[in-house]
Amino acid sequence: MDEKFQTIIFLVRHGETDRTYLLDPTIDGERVLTQEGRDQIKKVGEYIANFAPVAIYSSPRLRTIQTAEVIEEVAKIPREIEQKQELYEIYSPGDYQALENIIPKFFDELITKHAGCHIVCTTHQDVIQGGLEAFDLTDEEKDFPCLEAEMYRLVFAGHKLVECQKLTPAASL
Template sequence: MKDITKTTIFFVRHGETHKGKEIFWSRKPGRSLSQKGIKQIEKAASYLSQFPIIGIFYSPSKRTTQSAIIISESFRHAEITTSKELWEWDQGFNGKRVEGKPFSSFGQEINNVYQSHPTKMIGGETLIEAIQRASGFVNELIFKYEGKFIVCVSHEDVIRGTVLVLQKESLDNLNSIPCVKGSIYKLVFRKERLISVEYIPGFT
């Protein structure tokens, strides 16, 4: 007998993108999926096709939009909607946004902080703010689509941070869990309580 109180949300990271300039892309437009990225998402869609997905929500970025469209081809009757709550983390460092700036302008310091204490990256949107919006959106989906299967297409740090918060773990553990391109986190809830987490590695 189907448990109608169980809600399943699949967080999908977008596929590989074309190599661009060595800059912080963040929400900067124009980065599209490579052929490998397209194949990664096609394989992710094949995995998802075994579930009765009724809704696909995605970040406004081009790479996530393309990924969501590919997935939607397997679910012709699913609702497909963009949501800024799933958008990339708009990072900052030393009081300034980093979007569009070259990696070289920050040296090793930014990587050291990102790896050890990402919650201390200040200047744009904080990691805490980014995950609050994404996890809040998850709660809205659970309430609206109780007992259903939903896909959210988003970005590495947003997905990892949301998984950590839902498991009541520190956001400074961001880099301790995987989220490769084209991978999936399957989150199962009973009412608003998270009861299982499964990581499905990327489809290379």
């Protein structure tokens, strides 16, 4: 008999940054968290700490690495942050459609590696939205857009997504 483990992935959008992508797309890779963004992510980390995550993954972008560092410190995650290209921001419609294949495959790999555990992934709004589009979710479950420092709690039974909940632990700031 195959055991079904409940694996939970927290899919976290980075906190507030020092400038918006719309002002100058050429500097997008240089954007960093503001103090407000760090404070937002501390709240996220405090919430996530209640679940004792075993691993944390991040997009290679500086702002998501900073987000992961704050969560790692606050939640006392026992492993180093692992950067993953699958969580990297996208810039074209073709890439957006590809996320519907990339993210479920990436989640399958995480679930296989961390079955029955809690995992954190820090990423970008487009990756979250594109990735969730791959699953059979209602508009209410998706609840787009995903704003700064918001996150989704994805519950998997085995490799099947059984619950999706948007969370806003930093909303009080």
